[in-house]
Amino acid sequence: MLSSPILLDYQSSTPCHQEVVDAMKPYWNQIFGNPSSKSNLAGISSSAALEVSREKIIQKLNLKNQKIIFTSGATEANNLALLGYARDFHMRTGSFGNIITLKTEHHAVLEPIRQLAKEGFTITEISPQENGLINQEILLKAIKKDTFLVSIMLANNEIGVIQPVNDIAQICKSRKIIFHTDAAQCIGYLPLNLISRNANMITLSSHKIYGPKGVGLLIIDEDINLEPLLFGGGQEFGFRPGTIPLPLIVGFAKAIEIAINNTEKNISKLSLLRNNLLKGILKTGNKVLINGSMNHRLPHNLNITFLDLSGSRLHKELKSKIICSSGSACSNGMPSHVLMALGRSLKESESSLRLSLGIQTSHDDINNAIVIINNVVHALRK
Numbered sequence: 001m002l003s004s005p006i007l008l009d010y011q012s013s014t015p016c017h018q019e020v021v022d023a024m025k026p027y028w029n030q031i032f033g034n035p036s037s038k039s040n041l042a043g044i045s046s047s048a049a050l051e052v053s054r055e056k057i058i059q060k061l062n063l064k065n066q067k068i069i070f071t072s073g074a075t076e077a078n079n080l081a082l083l084g085y086a087r088d089f090h091m092r093t094g095s096f097g098n099i100i101t102l103k104t105e106h107h108a109v110l111e112p113i114r115q116l117a118k119e120g121f122t123i124t125e126i127s128p129q130e131n132g133l134i135n136q137e138i139l140l141k142a143i144k145k146d147t148f149l150v151s152i153m154l155a156n157n158e159i160g161v162i163q164p165v166n167d168i169a170q171i172c173k174s175r176k177i178i179f180h181t182d183a184a185q186c187i188g189y190l191p192l193n194l195i196s197r198n199a200n201m202i203t204l205s206s207h208k209i210y211g212p213k214g215v216g217l218l219i220i221d222e223d224i225n226l227e228p229l230l231f232g233g234g235q236e237f238g239f240r241p242g243t244i245p246l247p248l249i250v251g252f253a254k255a256i257e258i259a260i261n262n263t264e265k266n267i268s269k270l271s272l273l274r275n276n277l278l279k280g281i282l283k284t285g286n287k288v289l290i291n292g293s294m295n296h297r298l299p300h301n302l303n304i305t306f307l308d309l310s311g312s313r314l315h316k317e318l319k320s321k322i323i324c325s326s327g328s329a330c331s332n333g334m335p336s337h338v339l340m341a342l343g344r345s346l347k348e349s350e351s352s353l354r355l356s357l358g359i360q361t362s363h364d365d366i367n368n369a370i371v372i373i374n375n376v377v378h379a380l381r382k
């Protein structure tokens with residue numbers, strides 16, 4: 001019998017934690033009232049559960065003077081932050097200012113910013129250094145008189161590189177520029193003090209942290225106003241109308257709680273396994289490039305380029321044995337814009353693997369993955 005492939009693609013999505021599934025259970029068919037229907041008992045119970053979840057997240061993330069807007073995921077949270085803030089800025093000031101971002105951002109940041117360019121704003125996409133990190137001098141030089149919004153992700157979904165967002169937040173704050181960070185990949189993998197306290201807007205996603213798909217959130221400073229993307233009921237402070245998906249939010253709150261309670265354990269387990277994986281691949285003298293800084297990196301991410309190898313053959317051979325990714329889950333088969341921004345060629349980007357570990361990954365998984373990768377690469381080089 002064929003053994004099932006080894007899952008090393010946890011940055012695409014994660015299975016719901018059993019405790020998350022259990023926490024959601026009553027909210028499908030027992031406590032199912034519309035949280036906005038506060039004139040009846042069913043709605044009141046749901047509304048109370050919604051606010052308990054919201055408060056739990058605020059406490060767990062140690063938020064101060066900030067509020068949470070629930071969305072359908074990180075894509076929507078990024079769109080709401082960027083389109084919502086920029087359009088509100090334009091309505092208030094009558095001017096189109098400048099927005100700065102990094103070339104290696106997720107498409108859910110790059111595309112709304114490019115949409116804003118079509119609407120009249122000017123945009124600056126900074127190149128990272130070869131190790132994937134932003135050069136703060138370059139950021140400082142890029143800031144113009146009319147720069148009003150900066151969006152730099154906390155950790156990259158393809159190369160795992162962790163940007164110095166607390167420093168960037170300080171740079172922005174001292175110039176009265178609003179700073180947004182996409183932290184979709186981070187909860188449970190980074191200490192909370194690295195998850196910017198100083199950013200004005202922060203995006204999170206549930207399904208990257210063992211919560212359900214279809215829910216995410218945007219944290220914003222109390223005094224920030226956003227032009228909503230949708231119009232309808234007044235839910236979520238009027239910023240995101242629509243009936244609240246209570247089971248998903250209850251599950252998300254549980255996933256955040258579990259992730260934060262286990263951060264230290266996750267970091268030590270996953271970084272050890274990830275480092276073993278890298279050592280095992282390097283041991284055979286494989287000609288590889290490591291994409292992104294190893295010193296400033298999520299503990300569960302590895303991204304490597306196998307030199308002088310056909311990417312399509314590499315992926316074809318690995319497909320039935322290891323579930324992994326050549327770029328982000330959302331890149332639709334296009335060469336990775338992240339690897340290209342680091343200076344990799346098209347061929348090098350194609351022969352790259354993103355290997356991302358999860359809490360279910362075992363030592364055996366890693367040992368077996370090393371053997372499989374080394375055998376496949378050896379066979380392809382013959």
Ligand SMILES: Cc1ncc(COP(=O)(O)O)c(C=O)c1O
Nearest residue numbers: 073074075106108157182184205
């Ligand atoms: C950094 C980052 N931002 C945004 C997204 C989009 O998240 P969602 O699937 O919750 O819309 C992803 C998903 O890959 C991501 O990794």
